[in-house]
Each structure stands twice: as C-alpha cells, then as structure tokens.
Amino acid sequence: MSDKILLQNMMFYGYHGVYEYEREQGQRFYVDVELSLDFGRAATSDDLADTLNYVLVYQQIKDIMETRRFRLLEALAEHIANTLLTGRVNQVTVRVRKPQVPLPGQLDYIQIEVNRSIE
16 A cells, blocks of 8 residues: 655745756746655554654755756756655655746746656
C-alpha cells in the first residue's frame, strides 16, 4: 500500500536557467511534489511523529529553489527528488514549471517531471 502527500503549485522565486541573465535576474517557478509513504501508523496513532511533516518538506524545497542555482530544470528536479527520497518516503514525483521560457513563441510554461523510488 502506498499513500500520498501532495504539495501542489508551490511558487518560488529562483535563479535557474541556461542563460546567465536567467541566473542573474531570476523568475517565478512552480513546483508540485507527490510523496508516497505508508500512513498506517499515523492513521492509527493520530501523531505527527508517525508521518511526514509537510511543513518541513516545504521548507526543504523552498531552500533548494531560492538558494541554489541550476542551469537545467532536470538537475533542479532531480536534486529535489533526491532530497525528499529519504526516511519514510519510498517514491517521489517532482514537477517543476518555468513560465518564462526564452523561445520564439507562445506557451504557458515548460514542465519537467521526474519520478524516483527506493529500489
């Protein structure tokens, strides 16, 4: 059995991108994470110590998004996934959206998705 905690559409201002001006000026990024774990013990005990504290998860993601700099969204999403894939979490999906993409056309955003699990 695998239960999930989802944190959806978190917004951060970060300095990620291939081009130097992207890493200097920064922009908004949006992040979703799905964390798979077993809620069995927490559902019985009704105790935060028996589950994953999503406030701490949010803080970890915020720290990565706002203090680190990555050229590629793939590397950024991988770093977030590896950071979260510890302890009680046995599978994680990370989606990172970048709305201001330097390309000659219109689009809402580019999105990278990584799925990682403990083997």
